[in-house]
Amino acid sequence: MKGRKTSLIIALAALLALGACSGFQDRTLDYLGKRPTTGPFFEEDNTPMVELNYAAADRISDQLSERLPLGSPITVTMFRLRSNPIQTDFAKILTEQMASRIAQQGFAIVADSSRFPMAPVAKDIAPPEKCVLAGAYSVGKTKIFITAAVTTISDGEILGSWDWAVPLNSKTRSLLPIKEDPFITPMVNTSGPMEKSDSASAHPQSDYIPDEFNNQPSFEQDIMN
Template sequence: MLNTLFSKRRAPSITRIALMSIALLLLAGCSTLGNANNPPAEPEPDLSELVHAAAEQMIASNPELTRYSPMIAATFVSIDNLSQSSTLGRISSEIMASALSRQGMEVREVKMRDSMFIEESVGELILSRQVQRLSAQHNARSILMGTYAQGQDYVYVSARVVRAGDAMVLGSADFRLPLNNNTRSLLEGQGGW
Protein backbone atom coordinates (compact mmCIF):
# COMPACT_ATOMS: atom_id res chain seq x y z
CA MET A 1 0.00 0.00 0.00
CA LEU A 2 2.80 2.34 0.82
CA ASN A 3 4.28 1.50 -2.57
CA THR A 4 1.01 2.33 -4.33
CA LEU A 5 0.65 5.64 -2.47
CA PHE A 6 4.23 6.59 -3.24
CA SER A 7 3.85 5.84 -6.95
CA LYS A 8 0.61 7.88 -7.17
CA ARG A 9 2.35 10.91 -5.65
CA ARG A 10 5.24 10.55 -8.05
CA ALA A 11 3.05 10.27 -11.16
CA PRO A 12 1.71 13.85 -11.12
CA SER A 13 5.19 15.33 -10.65
CA ILE A 14 6.64 13.24 -13.52
CA THR A 15 3.73 14.33 -15.71
CA ARG A 16 4.29 17.96 -14.79
CA ILE A 17 7.97 17.70 -15.55
CA ALA A 18 7.29 16.06 -18.90
CA LEU A 19 4.73 18.75 -19.82
CA MET A 20 7.09 21.56 -18.79
CA SER A 21 9.89 19.99 -20.84
CA ILE A 22 7.67 19.76 -23.90
CA ALA A 23 6.56 23.38 -23.44
CA LEU A 24 10.16 24.54 -23.15
CA LEU A 25 11.12 22.62 -26.29
CA LEU A 26 8.22 24.20 -28.19
CA LEU A 27 9.23 27.67 -27.03
CA ALA A 28 12.84 27.07 -28.04
CA GLY A 29 11.67 25.90 -31.46
CA CYS A 30 9.55 29.03 -31.90
CA SER A 31 12.45 31.30 -31.03
CA THR A 32 14.68 29.46 -33.51
CA LEU A 33 12.06 29.90 -36.23
CA GLY A 34 11.83 33.61 -35.39
CA ASN A 35 15.58 34.00 -35.93
CA ALA A 36 15.40 32.27 -39.30
CA ASN A 37 12.95 34.94 -40.49
CA ASN A 38 15.20 37.75 -39.28
CA PRO A 39 18.65 37.26 -40.81
CA PRO A 40 21.53 38.99 -39.04
CA ALA A 41 22.08 42.62 -40.04
CA GLU A 42 24.68 43.21 -42.73
CA PRO A 43 27.79 45.02 -41.52
CA GLU A 44 28.04 48.70 -42.39
CA PRO A 45 30.32 49.46 -45.35
CA ASP A 46 33.87 50.39 -44.43
CA LEU A 47 35.89 53.40 -45.56
CA SER A 48 37.37 51.67 -48.60
CA GLU A 49 33.96 50.52 -49.89
CA LEU A 50 32.46 53.98 -49.42
CA VAL A 51 35.36 55.73 -51.13
CA HIS A 52 35.33 53.35 -54.12
CA ALA A 53 31.57 53.88 -54.51
CA ALA A 54 32.11 57.66 -54.31
CA ALA A 55 34.79 57.48 -57.04
CA GLU A 56 32.45 55.50 -59.28
CA GLN A 57 29.71 58.08 -58.64
CA MET A 58 32.12 60.90 -59.47
CA ILE A 59 33.09 59.38 -62.82
CA ALA A 60 29.48 58.41 -63.62
CA SER A 61 28.30 61.99 -63.09
CA ASN A 62 31.07 63.34 -65.37
CA PRO A 63 32.50 60.73 -67.77
CA GLU A 64 34.76 63.44 -69.23
CA LEU A 65 36.59 63.75 -65.91
CA THR A 66 39.44 61.51 -67.06
CA ARG A 67 40.28 64.09 -69.76
CA TYR A 68 41.69 66.22 -66.94
CA SER A 69 44.57 63.86 -66.26
CA PRO A 70 47.09 63.84 -64.78
CA MET A 71 45.68 64.55 -61.35
CA ILE A 72 47.44 65.08 -58.04
CA ALA A 73 45.81 64.25 -54.71
CA ALA A 74 45.78 66.47 -51.66
CA THR A 75 45.21 65.21 -48.15
CA PHE A 76 41.60 65.62 -47.06
CA VAL A 77 41.36 68.19 -44.27
CA SER A 78 39.10 69.00 -41.37
CA ILE A 79 36.30 71.35 -42.44
CA ASP A 80 36.79 73.19 -39.13
CA ASN A 81 40.48 73.84 -39.74
CA LEU A 82 41.74 73.58 -43.32
CA SER A 83 45.34 73.33 -42.14
CA GLN A 84 44.59 70.28 -39.98
CA SER A 85 44.17 66.67 -41.01
CA SER A 86 44.36 63.21 -39.49
CA THR A 87 45.04 59.64 -40.45
CA LEU A 88 41.45 59.58 -41.74
CA GLY A 89 42.15 62.52 -44.06
CA ARG A 90 45.37 61.02 -45.36
CA ILE A 91 44.02 57.53 -46.01
CA SER A 92 40.77 58.85 -47.52
CA SER A 93 42.80 60.80 -50.07
CA GLU A 94 45.01 57.81 -50.85
CA ILE A 95 42.08 55.44 -51.33
CA MET A 96 40.15 57.97 -53.45
CA ALA A 97 43.18 58.56 -55.71
CA SER A 98 43.54 54.80 -56.12
CA ALA A 99 39.83 54.38 -56.85
CA LEU A 100 39.87 57.19 -59.43
CA SER A 101 42.92 55.63 -61.03
CA ARG A 102 40.98 52.38 -61.42
CA GLN A 103 38.24 54.40 -63.11
CA GLY A 104 40.73 55.62 -65.73
CA MET A 105 42.11 58.80 -64.17
CA GLU A 106 45.88 59.22 -64.45
CA VAL A 107 47.21 60.04 -60.99
CA ARG A 108 50.61 61.59 -60.46
CA GLU A 109 52.29 60.53 -57.23
CA VAL A 110 53.62 63.69 -55.62
CA LYS A 111 55.32 62.05 -52.65
CA MET A 112 58.09 60.92 -55.00
CA ARG A 113 59.06 64.48 -55.86
CA ASP A 114 61.00 66.88 -53.68
CA SER A 115 59.13 69.95 -54.84
CA MET A 116 56.08 69.42 -52.64
CA PHE A 117 56.54 69.96 -48.93
CA ILE A 118 55.02 67.13 -46.92
CA GLU A 119 54.54 67.82 -43.24
CA GLU A 120 54.93 64.57 -41.36
CA SER A 121 51.74 64.73 -39.29
CA VAL A 122 49.56 66.49 -41.85
CA GLY A 123 50.34 65.22 -45.32
CA GLU A 124 49.98 67.07 -48.59
CA LEU A 125 47.68 69.97 -47.77
CA ILE A 126 46.51 72.14 -50.61
CA LEU A 127 44.86 75.44 -49.77
CA SER A 128 43.27 77.52 -52.51
CA ARG A 129 46.24 79.93 -52.76
CA GLN A 130 48.59 76.99 -53.46
CA VAL A 131 46.58 75.28 -56.20
CA GLN A 132 48.04 77.18 -59.17
CA ARG A 133 51.65 76.84 -57.99
CA LEU A 134 51.47 73.15 -57.11
CA SER A 135 49.58 72.09 -60.22
CA ALA A 136 52.19 73.88 -62.36
CA GLN A 137 55.05 72.21 -60.45
CA HIS A 138 53.54 68.77 -61.05
CA ASN A 139 52.15 69.45 -64.52
CA ALA A 140 48.70 68.45 -63.24
CA ARG A 141 45.47 69.32 -64.97
CA SER A 142 43.33 68.51 -61.93
CA ILE A 143 43.56 68.15 -58.17
CA LEU A 144 41.69 65.83 -55.82
CA MET A 145 40.65 67.69 -52.67
CA GLY A 146 38.41 66.78 -49.78
CA THR A 147 37.11 67.78 -46.40
CA TYR A 148 35.58 65.86 -43.52
CA ALA A 149 33.45 66.82 -40.54
CA GLN A 150 32.86 64.81 -37.41
CA GLY A 151 29.32 64.50 -36.12
CA GLN A 152 27.96 62.56 -33.19
CA ASP A 153 27.33 59.31 -35.06
CA TYR A 154 29.06 59.81 -38.42
CA VAL A 155 32.00 61.45 -40.13
CA TYR A 156 30.88 63.26 -43.27
CA VAL A 157 33.35 63.29 -46.16
CA SER A 158 33.17 65.48 -49.25
CA ALA A 159 35.56 64.83 -52.14
CA ARG A 160 35.95 66.79 -55.36
CA VAL A 161 38.22 66.97 -58.36
CA VAL A 162 38.92 70.55 -59.41
CA ARG A 163 40.45 71.86 -62.62
CA ALA A 164 43.94 73.12 -61.87
CA GLY A 165 43.70 76.21 -64.08
CA ASP A 166 40.69 77.86 -62.46
CA ALA A 167 39.64 75.64 -59.51
CA MET A 168 36.34 74.77 -61.23
CA VAL A 169 34.79 71.66 -59.69
CA LEU A 170 34.76 68.87 -62.30
CA GLY A 171 33.35 66.09 -60.15
CA SER A 172 32.26 65.59 -56.57
CA ALA A 173 30.97 62.91 -54.24
CA ASP A 174 29.95 62.79 -50.60
CA PHE A 175 29.51 59.97 -48.13
CA ARG A 176 29.20 59.38 -44.42
CA LEU A 177 31.25 56.96 -42.39
CA PRO A 178 29.90 55.47 -39.13
CA LEU A 179 31.72 56.91 -36.11
CA ASN A 180 32.80 53.63 -34.55
CA ASN A 181 36.01 52.71 -32.72
CA ASN A 182 37.89 52.21 -35.98
CA THR A 183 36.92 55.65 -37.28
CA ARG A 184 37.71 57.28 -33.95
CA SER A 185 41.21 55.83 -34.02
CA LEU A 186 41.72 57.30 -37.51
CA LEU A 187 40.61 60.70 -36.21
CA GLU A 188 42.85 60.68 -33.14
CA GLY A 189 45.74 62.08 -35.17
CA GLN A 190 43.98 65.46 -35.26
CA GLY A 191 44.09 65.88 -31.52
CA GLY A 192 41.08 64.03 -30.26
CA TRP A 193 37.54 63.12 -31.11
Protein backbone atom coordinates in the same frame (compact mmCIF):
# COMPACT_ATOMS: atom_id res chain seq x y z
CA MET B 1 -7.54 2.98 7.87
CA LYS B 2 -6.94 6.67 8.17
CA GLY B 3 -3.20 6.13 7.88
CA ARG B 4 -3.67 4.06 4.72
CA LYS B 5 -5.71 6.88 3.08
CA THR B 6 -3.06 9.39 3.98
CA SER B 7 -0.35 7.22 2.41
CA LEU B 8 -2.38 6.85 -0.77
CA ILE B 9 -2.88 10.61 -1.02
CA ILE B 10 0.86 11.24 -0.58
CA ALA B 11 1.76 8.62 -3.18
CA LEU B 12 -0.76 10.10 -5.61
CA ALA B 13 0.62 13.59 -5.12
CA ALA B 14 4.16 12.33 -5.72
CA LEU B 15 3.11 10.67 -8.99
CA LEU B 16 1.39 13.85 -10.18
CA ALA B 17 4.43 15.96 -9.32
CA LEU B 18 6.71 13.52 -11.14
CA GLY B 19 4.53 13.69 -14.22
CA ALA B 20 4.50 17.48 -14.17
CA CYS B 21 8.30 17.64 -13.88
CA SER B 22 8.68 15.19 -16.73
CA GLY B 23 6.36 17.27 -18.93
CA PHE B 24 8.19 20.47 -18.04
CA GLN B 25 11.52 18.80 -18.84
CA ASP B 26 10.22 17.65 -22.23
CA ARG B 27 9.00 21.16 -23.06
CA THR B 28 12.34 22.64 -21.98
CA LEU B 29 14.25 20.26 -24.24
CA ASP B 30 12.21 21.52 -27.18
CA TYR B 31 13.93 24.91 -26.88
CA LEU B 32 17.51 23.73 -26.44
CA GLY B 33 19.70 24.58 -29.44
CA LYS B 34 17.09 26.94 -30.85
CA ARG B 35 18.01 30.55 -31.76
CA PRO B 36 16.09 33.37 -30.02
CA THR B 37 13.09 34.67 -31.91
CA THR B 38 14.09 38.32 -31.38
CA GLY B 39 16.92 39.90 -33.38
CA PRO B 40 19.68 42.18 -32.11
CA PHE B 41 18.63 45.62 -30.95
CA PHE B 42 21.01 47.36 -33.39
CA GLU B 43 22.62 45.86 -36.47
CA GLU B 44 25.86 47.56 -37.53
CA ASP B 45 26.21 48.67 -41.13
CA ASN B 46 29.28 46.83 -42.40
CA THR B 47 29.23 48.06 -45.99
CA PRO B 48 32.90 48.09 -47.05
CA MET B 49 34.33 51.61 -47.03
CA VAL B 50 36.30 50.98 -50.21
CA GLU B 51 33.13 50.18 -52.19
CA LEU B 52 31.48 53.46 -51.23
CA ASN B 53 34.63 55.49 -51.88
CA TYR B 54 35.19 53.84 -55.25
CA ALA B 55 31.59 54.58 -56.23
CA ALA B 56 32.10 58.26 -55.31
CA ALA B 57 35.37 58.39 -57.28
CA ASP B 58 33.55 56.91 -60.28
CA ARG B 59 30.98 59.72 -60.14
CA ILE B 60 33.75 62.34 -60.07
CA SER B 61 35.55 60.57 -62.92
CA ASP B 62 32.40 60.65 -65.04
CA GLN B 63 32.25 64.43 -64.62
CA LEU B 64 35.97 64.83 -65.36
CA SER B 65 35.68 62.86 -68.58
CA GLU B 66 33.35 65.56 -69.91
CA ARG B 67 35.19 68.68 -68.66
CA LEU B 68 38.86 67.94 -68.00
CA PRO B 69 41.25 68.32 -70.98
CA LEU B 70 43.22 65.22 -71.90
CA GLY B 71 46.55 64.85 -70.15
CA SER B 72 45.69 67.16 -67.26
CA PRO B 73 47.70 66.38 -64.11
CA ILE B 74 45.84 66.03 -60.80
CA THR B 75 47.73 66.46 -57.53
CA VAL B 76 46.20 65.21 -54.29
CA THR B 77 45.86 66.83 -50.87
CA MET B 78 45.03 64.94 -47.69
CA PHE B 79 41.32 64.94 -46.89
CA ARG B 80 40.59 66.89 -43.71
CA LEU B 81 38.32 66.60 -40.70
CA ARG B 82 36.20 69.75 -40.72
CA SER B 83 37.10 72.31 -38.04
CA ASN B 84 39.99 70.20 -36.78
CA PRO B 85 43.61 70.17 -38.02
CA ILE B 86 44.30 66.60 -36.87
CA GLN B 87 45.26 64.01 -39.51
CA THR B 88 43.60 60.63 -39.00
CA ASP B 89 44.14 57.17 -40.46
CA PHE B 90 40.62 57.44 -41.84
CA ALA B 91 41.66 60.49 -43.87
CA LYS B 92 44.78 58.76 -45.18
CA ILE B 93 42.89 55.67 -46.35
CA LEU B 94 40.05 57.77 -47.76
CA THR B 95 42.47 59.95 -49.76
CA GLU B 96 44.40 56.96 -51.07
CA GLN B 97 41.29 55.11 -52.18
CA MET B 98 39.85 58.13 -53.97
CA ALA B 99 43.13 58.92 -55.76
CA SER B 100 43.67 55.26 -56.64
CA ARG B 101 40.22 54.86 -58.18
CA ILE B 102 40.46 58.07 -60.23
CA ALA B 103 43.84 56.90 -61.50
CA GLN B 104 42.29 53.55 -62.43
CA GLN B 105 39.79 55.45 -64.56
CA GLY B 106 42.66 56.76 -66.69
CA PHE B 107 43.36 60.19 -65.18
CA ALA B 108 46.86 61.43 -64.39
CA ILE B 109 47.30 61.44 -60.61
CA VAL B 110 50.75 62.98 -60.02
CA ALA B 111 52.90 63.96 -57.06
CA ASP B 112 54.34 67.06 -58.73
CA SER B 113 52.48 68.76 -61.57
CA SER B 114 55.39 71.16 -62.25
CA ARG B 115 57.27 68.31 -63.92
CA PHE B 116 54.31 67.16 -65.97
CA PRO B 117 54.19 68.12 -69.69
CA MET B 118 51.54 70.74 -70.31
CA ALA B 119 51.58 70.81 -74.13
CA PRO B 120 48.31 69.95 -75.90
CA VAL B 121 48.14 66.35 -77.11
CA ALA B 122 46.77 67.64 -80.45
CA LYS B 123 46.20 70.98 -82.19
CA ASP B 124 42.41 70.84 -81.93
CA ILE B 125 42.39 69.82 -78.22
CA ALA B 126 42.54 72.19 -75.25
CA PRO B 127 45.85 72.26 -73.36
CA PRO B 128 46.10 70.32 -70.08
CA GLU B 129 44.85 71.98 -66.90
CA LYS B 130 46.59 71.60 -63.56
CA CYS B 131 44.08 70.40 -60.97
CA VAL B 132 43.92 69.27 -57.37
CA LEU B 133 41.81 66.60 -55.63
CA ALA B 134 40.72 67.71 -52.16
CA GLY B 135 38.05 66.74 -49.68
CA ALA B 136 36.69 67.03 -46.16
CA TYR B 137 34.55 64.94 -43.82
CA SER B 138 32.43 65.27 -40.69
CA VAL B 139 31.71 62.55 -38.12
CA GLY B 140 28.01 62.00 -37.47
CA LYS B 141 26.23 59.77 -34.96
CA THR B 142 26.01 56.77 -37.30
CA LYS B 143 27.71 57.95 -40.50
CA ILE B 144 30.74 59.88 -41.71
CA PHE B 145 29.77 62.54 -44.24
CA ILE B 146 32.30 63.23 -47.00
CA THR B 147 32.69 65.85 -49.74
CA ALA B 148 35.35 65.66 -52.46
CA ALA B 149 36.12 67.65 -55.59
CA VAL B 150 38.64 68.14 -58.35
CA THR B 151 39.27 71.84 -59.00
CA THR B 152 41.54 73.80 -61.31
CA ILE B 153 44.57 75.40 -59.68
CA SER B 154 44.44 78.44 -61.96
CA ASP B 155 41.01 79.71 -60.94
CA GLY B 156 39.49 77.15 -58.54
CA GLU B 157 36.79 75.98 -60.95
CA ILE B 158 35.09 72.78 -59.83
CA LEU B 159 35.31 70.19 -62.59
CA GLY B 160 33.94 67.26 -60.63
CA SER B 161 32.55 66.78 -57.13
CA TRP B 162 30.51 64.35 -55.07
CA ASP B 163 28.97 64.03 -51.58
CA TRP B 164 28.46 60.66 -49.90
CA ALA B 165 28.56 58.91 -46.53
CA VAL B 166 30.20 55.82 -45.08
CA PRO B 167 28.92 54.04 -41.96
CA LEU B 168 30.45 54.80 -38.59
CA ASN B 169 31.02 51.22 -37.49
CA SER B 170 33.69 49.35 -35.56
CA LYS B 171 36.08 49.38 -38.55
CA THR B 172 35.83 53.06 -39.46
CA ARG B 173 35.69 54.08 -35.80
CA SER B 174 39.05 52.36 -35.23
CA LEU B 175 40.55 54.76 -37.82
CA LEU B 176 39.32 57.80 -35.88
CA PRO B 177 40.85 58.73 -32.50
CA ILE B 178 37.43 59.34 -31.01
CA LYS B 179 38.35 57.87 -27.62
CA GLU B 180 41.74 59.53 -27.37
CA ASP B 181 40.88 63.01 -28.66
CA PRO B 182 38.02 64.79 -26.86
CA PHE B 183 37.59 67.15 -29.84
CA ILE B 184 36.55 64.33 -32.20
CA THR B 185 33.01 63.57 -31.15
CA PRO B 186 29.97 62.64 -33.22
CA MET B 187 28.02 65.69 -34.33
CA VAL B 188 24.52 66.22 -32.96
CA ASN B 189 23.51 68.11 -36.08
CA THR B 190 24.70 66.15 -39.12
CA SER B 191 23.02 68.36 -41.70
CA GLY B 192 26.15 70.47 -42.18
CA PRO B 193 29.75 71.06 -41.11
CA MET B 194 30.73 71.67 -37.51
CA GLU B 195 30.75 75.27 -36.41
CA LYS B 196 34.09 76.91 -35.81
CA SER B 197 35.30 77.05 -32.25
CA ASP B 198 37.90 79.34 -30.79
CA SER B 199 40.34 76.45 -30.29
CA ALA B 200 39.89 75.19 -33.85
CA SER B 201 40.24 78.62 -35.46
CA ALA B 202 43.56 79.13 -33.73
CA HIS B 203 45.12 76.43 -35.93
CA PRO B 204 45.58 76.59 -39.69
CA GLN B 205 43.20 74.35 -41.56
CA SER B 206 45.27 73.70 -44.67
CA ASP B 207 48.93 73.26 -45.54
CA TYR B 208 48.32 73.49 -49.28
CA ILE B 209 51.24 75.16 -51.07
CA PRO B 210 50.06 77.59 -53.81
CA ASP B 211 51.59 77.42 -57.26
CA GLU B 212 54.05 79.97 -58.64
CA PHE B 213 51.21 82.41 -59.37
CA ASN B 214 50.03 82.23 -55.76
CA ASN B 215 46.66 80.81 -56.76
CA GLN B 216 44.78 78.47 -54.46
CA PRO B 217 41.61 76.52 -55.33
CA SER B 218 38.67 78.26 -53.75
CA PHE B 219 36.77 75.01 -53.25
CA GLU B 220 39.60 73.64 -51.14
CA GLN B 221 39.50 76.76 -48.99
CA ASP B 222 35.79 76.35 -48.42
CA ILE B 223 35.73 72.66 -47.51
CA MET B 224 38.73 72.94 -45.24
CA ASN B 225 36.93 75.46 -43.04
